Amino acid sequence: MIQTMKQKITSVFLAILLTLPASMLLADEPVGNPQSTVQDSSHTQEANSGHHEVEGEDLPYWTVIPFALILLSIALLPIVSHTTSHWWESNTNKLILSLILGAISFVILVLHGWFGKIVHTLVFEYVPFIILLGSLFYISGGIRLKGDIEATPLNNTIFLIIGTFLASFIGTTGASMLLIRPILKTNSERKHVVHTVVFFIFLVSNIGGSLTPLGDPPLFLGYLIGVPFTWTFKLLPELIVAGILLLILYFIWDSIAYKKETAKDLKKIILIKKKSV
Numbered sequence: 001m002i003q004t005m006k007q008k009i010t011s012v013f014l015a016i017l018l019t020l021p022a023s024m025l026l027a028d029e030p031v032g033n034p035q036s037t038v039q040d041s042s043h044t045q046e047a048n049s050g051h052h053e054v055e056g057e058d059l060p061y062w063t064v065i066p067f068a069l070i071l072l073s074i075a076l077l078p079i080v081s082h083t084t085s086h087w088w089e090s091n092t093n094k095l096i097l098s099l100i101l102g103a104i105s106f107v108i109l110v111l112h113g114w115f116g117k118i119v120h121t122l123v124f125e126y127v128p129f130i131i132l133l134g135s136l137f138y139i140s141g142g143i144r145l146k147g148d149i150e151a152t153p154l155n156n157t158i159f160l161i162i163g164t165f166l167a168s169f170i171g172t173t174g175a176s177m178l179l180i181r182p183i184l185k186t187n188s189e190r191k192h193v194v195h196t197v198v199f200f201i202f203l204v205s206n207i208g209g210s211l212t213p214l215g216d217p218p219l220f221l222g223y224l225i226g227v228p229f230t231w232t233f234k235l236l237p238e239l240i241v242a243g244i245l246l247l248i249l250y251f252i253w254d255s256i257a258y259k260k261e262t263a264k265d266l267k268k269i270i271l272i273k274k275k276s277v
Helices: 002-026 037-049 061-080 082-088 091-111 115-141 153-186 194-203 217-224 229-259 267-276
Strands: none
Touching: 061 082, 061 091, 082 091, 091 115, 115 153, 115 217, 153 194, 153 229, 194 229, 217 229
């Protein structure tokens, strides 16, 4: 199953790479580096004149409907009824719905003269974005960490600290893929583990990636359109404060939950402690 998934992911990346040259040739307007001097000077002139162009202001409000339908489908189809829930379980159905609504959005944008912008976004933003996320997911998902660690509040907190630190350098996707299985395996004998996953999402999958463009996808998109790579370094104080507050809250919460575990739930931990004596 894992091998099949890897083959599918590889096929997707090959398809993207093969269609990239064709996308460049189909552009109806020149596509250049978004960080070019010409663009910088034009943006400076606009700023000095007090005029700020809002991307998409030439589009009617109703053009957002296909995107809204995708979001509503994700939110409602799994819970509306058993029939819709069963239909939504199929990845093929998800793909068909996404392609239909995506095609509608594409036609609408092309009719409003956005073909060149679509190609520019595809080549200089979407493809690098997918390559980054895919590489982090693909590589980190292939690394398996093994060990026999006690599922104590201190060890769980150390897990979260390591993940929060790594997220800014290997991405929130990479850090999450790397550590979620070990932390779930470590806490497999405990009953109260939901809060651990929630704080893992807060710290490792979100806050931890705020220090570099590699950490968080939105920051990477900002870097692609000209935001300096080191600009996010100034977020270090906020990262430290938010991280410490959440880690303290988690440690207190997990300590309380740990006391609620029975001896049977902690059988593995008790055996480990006896071996270490």
